[in-house]
Amino acid sequence: MxxxxxxxxxxxxxxxxMSKGNxxxxxxxxxxxxxLFLSAxxxxxxxxxxxxxxxxxxxxxxxxxxxxxxxxSIFPEKAGIYGVILGSLWLMLIVAPITxxxxxxxxxxxxxxxxxxxxxxxxxxxxxxxxxxxxVIFGLLGLTVFGRLxxxxxxxxxxxxxxxxxxxxxxVVASQEAIRAVPNFLRDASYAMGATKWVxxxxxxxxxxxxxxxxGSILALSRAIGETAPLVVLGIPTLILKIPTGIMDDFTAxxxxxxxxxxxxxxxxxYINLAxxxxxxxxxxxxxxxxxxxxxxxxxxxxx
Amino acid sequence: MVKTIQVRELxxxxxxxxxxxxxxxxxxxxxFVAASISIITTxxxxxxxxxxxxxxxxxxxxxxxxxxxxxxxxxxPSFGILPIINGTIITSIIAMxxAxxxxxxxxxxxxxxxxxxxxxxxxxxxxxxxGIPTIVYGFFAYSFVTPLLMTIIPDLxxxxxxxxxxxxxxxxxxxxxxxxxxxxNSVPNEMREGALALGSTKLEVxxxxxxxxxxxxxxxxxxxxxxxxVGETMIVVIGSGSSKNFTFDITQSMQTMTAYIVEFTSGDAxxxxxxxYSLYAVxxxxxxxxxxxxLLAQYISRKYREEY
Numbered sequence: 298m299x300x301x302x303x304x305x306x307x308x309x310x311x312x313x314x315m316s317k318g319n320x321x322x323x324x325x326x327x328x329x330x331x332x333l334f335l336s337a338x339x340x341x342x343x344x345x346x347x348x349x350x351x352x353x354x355x356x357x358x359x360x361x362x363x364x365x366x367x368x369x370s371i372f373p374e375k376a377g378i379y380g381v382i383l384g385s386l387w388l389m390l391i392v393a394p395i396t397x398x399x400x401x402x403x404x405x406x407x408x409x410x411x412x413x414x415x416x417x418x419x420x421x422x423x424x425x426x427x428x429x430x431x432x433v434i435f436g437l438l439g440l441t442v443f444g445r446l447x448x449x450x451x452x453x454x455x456x457x458x459x460x461x462x463x464x465x466x467x468x469v470v471a472s473q474e475a476i477r478a479v480p481n482f483l484r485d486a487s488y489a490m491g492a493t494k495w496v497x498x499x500x501x502x503x504x505x506x507x508x509x510x511x512x513g514s515i516l517a518l519s520r521a522i523g524e525t526a527p528l529v530v531l532g533i534p535t536l537i538l539k540i541p542t543g544i545m546d547d548f549t550a551x552x553x554x555x556x557x558x559x560x561x562x563x564x565x566x567x568y569i570n571l572a573x574x575x576x577x578x579x580x581x582x583x584x585x586x587x588x589x590x591x592x593x594x595x596x597x598x599x600x601x
Numbered sequence: 602m603v604k605t606i607q608v609r610e611l612x613x614x615x616x617x618x619x620x621x622x623x624x625x626x627x628x629x630x631x632x633f634v635a636a637s638i639s640i641i642t643t644x645x646x647x648x649x650x651x652x653x654x655x656x657x658x659x660x661x662x663x664x665x666x667x668x669x670x671x672x673x674x675x676x677x678p679s680f681g682i683l684p685i686i687n688g689t690i691i692t693s694i695i696a697m698x699x700a701x702x703x704x705x706x707x708x709x710x711x712x713x714x715x716x717x718x719x720x721x722x723x724x725x726x727x728x729x730x731x732g733i734p735t736i737v738y739g740f741f742a743y744s745f746v747t748p749l750l751m752t753i754i755p756d757l758x759x760x761x762x763x764x765x766x767x768x769x770x771x772x773x774x775x776x777x778x779x780x781x782x783x784x785x786n787s788v789p790n791e792m793r794e795g796a797l798a799l800g801s802t803k804l805e806v807x808x809x810x811x812x813x814x815x816x817x818x819x820x821x822x823x824x825x826x827x828x829x830x831v832g833e834t835m836i837v838v839i840g841s842g843s844s845k846n847f848t849f850d851i852t853q854s855m856q857t858m859t860a861y862i863v864e865f866t867s868g869d870a871x872x873x874x875x876x877x878y879s880l881y882a883v884x885x886x887x888x889x890x891x892x893x894x895x896l897l898a899q900y901i902s903r904k905y906r907e908e909y
Contacts, residue, residue, distance in 0.1 A: 323804075323805070330804045331714050331803070331804075335714070337703045338703075338706060338711070340703060341774050341775075341778075344771050348741050348745075351745050352737070352741070402631065402634075403632070403636040403639060406629070406632035407636060410628075420636055420639065420640065423640055424639050425895075426892060426896070427639055429828060429832075430888065431887060432832070432834065433832070433887070434650075434884055434887060435646075436862070437646075437650070437880065437884045438649055440866060441649040442649065462642050465639060465642070493622070495628045496625075523734025523735075524734065525835045526835055526859070526863065529838075529866070530862060552835075555740060556739075556835065556838075559736075559839055572744075573740070573744075576736075579734065583732060
């Protein structure tokens with residue numbers, strides 16, 4: 298085919314198969330749509346920006362060392378969240394070991410011990426559905442079982458146990474993924490050296506899977522530290538002036554305090570600033586936890 | 602040479618140690634006990650909700666339950682459930698009206714239009730939205746969005762269904778966006794390239810090729826979003842208040858099912874009263890509804906998934 302013949306054909310081609318006006322319109326539509334999709338994405342981010350900016354500006358002048366180190370008070374000028382921070386810490390002290398031990402054990406069972414049959418499938422479906430149960434329902438469970446049946450009331454232990462059940466699915470799923478990612482040749486090598494299944498688990502698989510497990514656990518804890526509804530349903534009292542000293546004490550945590558202060562802004566307008574300052578503390582804690590999780594993942598995760 | 606000795610030592614040590622054998626036999630049982638805790642949790646939830654919820658359904662006639670008068674603490678108490686079901690549906694609809702367009706647009710932009718560089722910057726930011734505690738969104742709805750909307754709608758109440766609905770939509774957006782994006786990313790590139798080679802624009806590729814191919818995952822993300830909206834508590838507790846009126850006016854306060862549970866437990870409802878049992882009845886409805894939604898989402902994404 299000569300060059301001339303292509304040239305002579307070309308002018309006919311677009312005329313035959315598409316009209317030029319339609320083509321331009323389609324290109325234009327594509328460009329408009331692209332801008333629309335981008336602006337919708339940016340709108341979501343704009344809300345995030347406004348949220349953080351607005352709450353930060355409400356907390357200015359209220360968030361200081363005195364606010365972090367003094368105790369709760371009904372007078373806004375005197376109020377501080379020292380006891381509230383301790384309450385959240387105590388809560389984590391219960392949630393972290395319980396979810397880590399039970400979550401990792403469940404994941405080990407599902408990945409390494411359970412035969413690939415109905416039991417395993419049943420537990421898997423059960424866990425994924427448990428993850429979708431509204432947190433307020435966990436609150437009802439905690440109120441009935443831990444609060445009333447075990448008579449733990451609204452203590453740190455009752456709150457911690459309720460919260461542990463709530464975030465357990467997150468730890469299980471993350472640990473399962475981490476264990477699944479351990480390559481089989483490491484297992485085979487360990488068995489070939491005469492190690493038993495448990496020894497292989499303890500000395501080979503868990504150490505390799507540990508970064509993934511820790512990342513998942515930190516994310517689960519960050520969910521637990523910001524969760525409010527289960528604790529409200531448990532019936533945490535409004536104003537706790539006593540600083541918690543043990544797991545049987547009544548307590549209040551950061552999200553609960555934000556909730557009560559927001560509710561009471563009708564009575565005392567300054568409470569809105571206290572709530573905003575507490576939110577900033579909570580967001581900083583969450584940010585630090587998530588950053589730690591990402592750092593652990595990036596630093597220790599090995600790819601085989 | 603050194604390594605061979607280590608292997609031999611380890612083998613002989615393992616053969617000699619009987620302790621490891623016992624531990625090895627014991628461990629599966631310990632792990633099974635741990636795994637069964639999640640099942641016990643489910644049984645516990647179902648049992649408490651049904652056990653106490655049934656007491657409510659036995660005492661209260663069905664005609665009263667399906668009425669529009671909800672006044673649990675009145676001297677002549679009435680337990681019509683329709684006001685809080687109405688509140689739940691209306692706030693969820695508002696939320697989905699925000700979450701579906703924004704979430705789907707974000708998914709389309711990230712999966713079809715954005716370059717790798719842009720995606721790597723925007724995606725983590727969108728996920729930050731998912732990590733913000735709902736109490737913070739509640740505070741935001743009450744202290745910022747409601748006053749902002751009041752400048753447009755002067756009749757808006759300090760507690761209303763509109764503002765928490767919108768904020769709840771923003772909260773659900775990352776869920777819809779990331780699940781839809783996953784579904785769209787799993788559509789193979791050959792299909793896009795085929796359509797582009799036939800002269801389609803990216804917009805046409807998105808709506809005529811990618812979305813039809815990923816529709817099961819996208820619909821599943823919507824269903825999960827609805828389930829989240831129905832189960833969401835703190836945003837509506839703070840933003841929408843506790844009015845038990847049966848109304849369709851979104852500028853007024855409405856109570857959702859979750860908010861009813863929170864209001865009642867933090868109040869002084871004594872154990873054994875009808876009001877106390879009504880809590881579990883509402884919880885049961887909520888549990889069944891979200892469970893059905895979650896199962897539906899799993900069913901849709903499994904059944905209608907097209908494998909490539």
